[in-house]
Amino acid sequence: MTLFRGVAALLLLSLALVLQVSLFPHLAWRGVVPNLALLVVVGAALVRGPQTGAMLGFLAGVLVDLAPPADHVAGRWALALVVVGFLAGRLRQETRPSASAVLLAVAAASFLGSSVFALSGLVLQDPVVPVAEMMQVILIAVVWDVLLTPLVLPPVMALFRRLEPARVAWT
C-alpha cells in the first residue's frame, strides 16, 4: 500500500515536472512558469499533513534539482519544498480546506518556497541576481501559482484523499 502510494506520488510529481519544463515555457511570462511541483506538494500536504508533505516535498525538490535543464546547486529546491510541505501540512490541522483557504495557502507556500530558494542562492552565491529582480520573479510566480490552483489543487487533493490509508479506528 505504501509502495503503491509512493509510486503514485512519484508519477504525479514527474508529470508535474515534465509539464513545467516542456509545456508551460510556451506560456511563460518573463520566463516564469507555474511551479506545478510545488502545487502538488501543497495539495498533498493540505490533505495528508506535515509528514507526508515534507517527504513529498523532498522527493519533488530532488527531482526538480536533478532533472535536465536544472544547473543550480542540487538540494536547493529540496530544502525549499521540504519547508513548504511541512508548513502546509501544519496548516491543515487548523483550517478546513475551503476554496479561499486553499488559495491563501498556495499563495503563502509559493512565496515561501521561491523565497527560500532565492535566499539559499544568496547564501551559496549560486546565481548573482539582484534582490529586486528576485522579488519580481517571486511575485510573478505567486500570481501564476494562484491562477493555476483551481485547475491543479482539486484533482491532486482528491487523489491524495483517495490514497489515504483505510482507517481502522471507527469508535
Added chain:
Amino acid sequence: MALDRRQRREKRWKGTSRLDEGDRPSRSVVVALLLGCATLITLDHQGGDDSLVEPARRVVGEAFGPVEEVTAAAVRPFSSVPSYLRSKGSLADDNEALERENAALRAEVRTSDYDRNRLREYDELTRTAARLDHTLLPARVIGHGSAQSFSQTITIDAGTDAGVHTDMAVVNSDGLVGRVVRATRTTATVVLILDPASVVGGRLGHSMEVGFLRGRGNLSGTGRLDLALVDGTVIANEGDTVVTWGSEDGAPYVAGIPIGRVAAIFSSPRETSRRAVIEPFVDFTSLDLVGVVVPAGTEADRGLIRAEGEDR
C-alpha cells in the same frame, strides 16, 4: 438546523484529530529531511563539476530526457498555432520580420569588417579557416528552465549518442545561443549566454577589441548582455557587432560566431573598463531549432550540416 451543522463540524474536527495521531513522528522526519537537503547542497556545492551528485543528475536526466522529448514533440504543433491564427497583426508582423532581416543583413555587413581584419593577419588565416570549417549538429529544444531557478538553461534532444559533449558551443541561424554543460545519452543541458554565470569572450567586429560578455538574466523581457572591454580607452559604437573571439581548440566557443550588437554604452569613473550593453541577435524566447558545433568527422545518429554543404 444550526445544531445539526455544528454537530457535523465537530465530527469533522474529531476526524481530523484522529488523522493527526497517525502523523505524529513528523518532527524527526522533517529534521532528517532538512539534514538530507543540507548534505545534498554541501556535496554539490563543494564538489563542483565532479561532485557525487553528478551521477544522480545523469540518472535522472536519462529517465526524464525521453519523456521531455515526447512531451515537447506533442506540444510543438499547438505552440505554433498562435502564429497561424494571427491575421490582424500579420502585416505588422511582416513589417517586423522585414526589419529584423534588414538588421541582420546590416549586421552581416558589419561582420565583414571583422573578416577583413582577420584576413589581414596572415598567420591567423589558416587557423581561422580551419576553425570556421565546423560542422553543425541540428537539435531541437525540448525543455526550458524556469525563471524561478534564476538560471537560464534549456534541454536539447541531442546527447552523447549524437556526439554531443560538454563545452560545445550551441548556435542557431541568428547567432550564439550558449554552451553544453552536461550531456546524457539522449539529451544535453545548455546554459544560455544570458545566464548570470555565463562568461563569453567577445570581440568587436569593427575594431577587433576584445572583452568579456556576461549574462544579465532574462527578466527585462528581452535578454541583455554586458560587455566589458579589456582596453578602457577603446570606445564601442552603438550598433557595433560583437562576435566570439574563440578559445583554444574551439572549446567551448569557436571564433567568429555573431553574438549581438551594442545597444548602449556606459562608462563610470570607478570602473577601469567601459561597459557596453549588448542586444543578442538570438531571440531566446522562441528558441526551437539549434545547432551544436561539433568537430568535423563526428559520428552522429542524424544528418549533420557541414560548412560547404547547403545548410539550414
